[in-house]
Amino acid sequence: MNNTIFMADQYYLNKSTFLVAADCIVFGFKEKELHILLTRRPVEPLAGEWSLMGGFVSENESLEDAAKKVLFEYTQQKGIYMEQVNAYGAVDRDIGGRVISVAFYALVRLEEFDTSLAQKFDARWINIKELPQLVFDHNKMVEDALTLLRFKVSMQPIIFNFFDEKFTLPALQDLYEAIYQRPIDKRNFRKKIASMNILDKLDIKDTLSSKRGAFYYVFNEEKYRDFLASGKFFSL
């Protein structure tokens, strides 16, 4: 073997370095539709155009930390569920300079969203069925995030991150329908939910969205572990 051992200096120095950004696709659920949080880009080029929330990664920050920082800045919430989508690195994807961007999607509880923040950052919750054109490759990021969300939501019980602890079955079904963009049969849906036995039914009802009222449920972490331990897998 004629392998040469290089000095680290030769290897790490004199290489190109890049700006790295974290862009967030922030999903929320309201009015029976899936929405994402968009803002007007505050900087040239393309100032004023619709854009995802983003920020540059700094020296002593992981990619996830950078994304969390962006999420906290725009929502003031901590512990938001977040997952990496992909890295985007086309040479001219950002016309303002060479920037490699890592996209994350996040699920936020819209009940506890501070609407004053929307004002502050000129941000709005936009129905995913009415997405405008976004800057750079942000539309592609949203598309990829949606694809991933649809997959994940069908395989893992992450959907409960959209709700503030308790939720009704009709609301849960509406949410799945909003994510998959297709109707789901009510009886089959409830049958499947019931068969997993991972929810606790509460004694109280949500009487706001109907006269009769729908019972609240909560996700039971422990029951879910038992469910997994029995060799079954979440699937919806």
Add this chain to the structure above:
Amino acid sequence: MNNTIFMADQYYLNKSTFLVAADCIVFGFKEKELHILLTRRPVEPLAGEWSLMGGFVSENESLEDAAKKVLFEYTQQKGIYMEQVNAYGAVDRDIGGRVISVAFYALVRLEEFDTSLAQKFDARWINIKELPQLVFDHNKMVEDALTLLRFKVSMQPIIFNFFDEKFTLPALQDLYEAIYQRPIDKRNFRKKIASMNILDKLDIKDTLSSKRGAFYYVFNEEKYRDFLASGKFFSL
């Protein structure tokens, strides 16, 4: 709205920049087992330890271009099937410096692999069941790549990228078993393949791996399009 428009200079300048690498998880199939291509790291720190193939992204290169460059360097093949796994950006993931790495997995045809390259780069095909400890977070990358590969291979007909055009059904089954790491029933497997009607059976046999010989098949792109057009989905 009290949104300030920044000048691009303020926005893009004076931000941290990073070395960005593309690391490749190169999968190949031989001896009825899935293998990945590993090399001895040629540079300090950790020179001589097992490592994935990687390279730094340069100025006028996309992430995909950088990964392709790495793949071509180590395999001398072009048009290799490749897909992004994830970006890895923990602050101290590379102990030689701050490097953000984007992992790609690739599927190569081992029949046409030039073994002299293995010598040149001190590279070896290692059975995935016998993976050594790799440098940095490369083991995690391989794990993530395998998870993604298992999913993709079950949903899209990418598995044929492991073969040099033609292949036998026993070999195809062996490959699925190697990827999923579990036995598959021969009759059920063949029934499902047949029901999709996306392969063409050739008149010739592979007589090397058995006395009787197994018929060769080729993937038929057109039949696959018809299959999709009929509203069905690939699943294996």
Add this chain to the structure above:
DNA sequence: ACAAAAGTGTTCACACTACACCCATGG
């Protein structure tokens, strides 16, 4: 009393699983 949404079971079709024997050939 009526409108509006919540809640509840059964049937049917299809897909997945399990399973055992004969065939072709080289040595």
Add this chain to the structure above:
DNA sequence: CCATGGGTGTAGTGTGAACACTTTTGT
């Protein structure tokens, strides 16, 4: 002639899809 791997069908089970009426309550 025998050892080795290639090739073939059927029956049973479970899962997903279709489908309609009763209940509750606010107005």
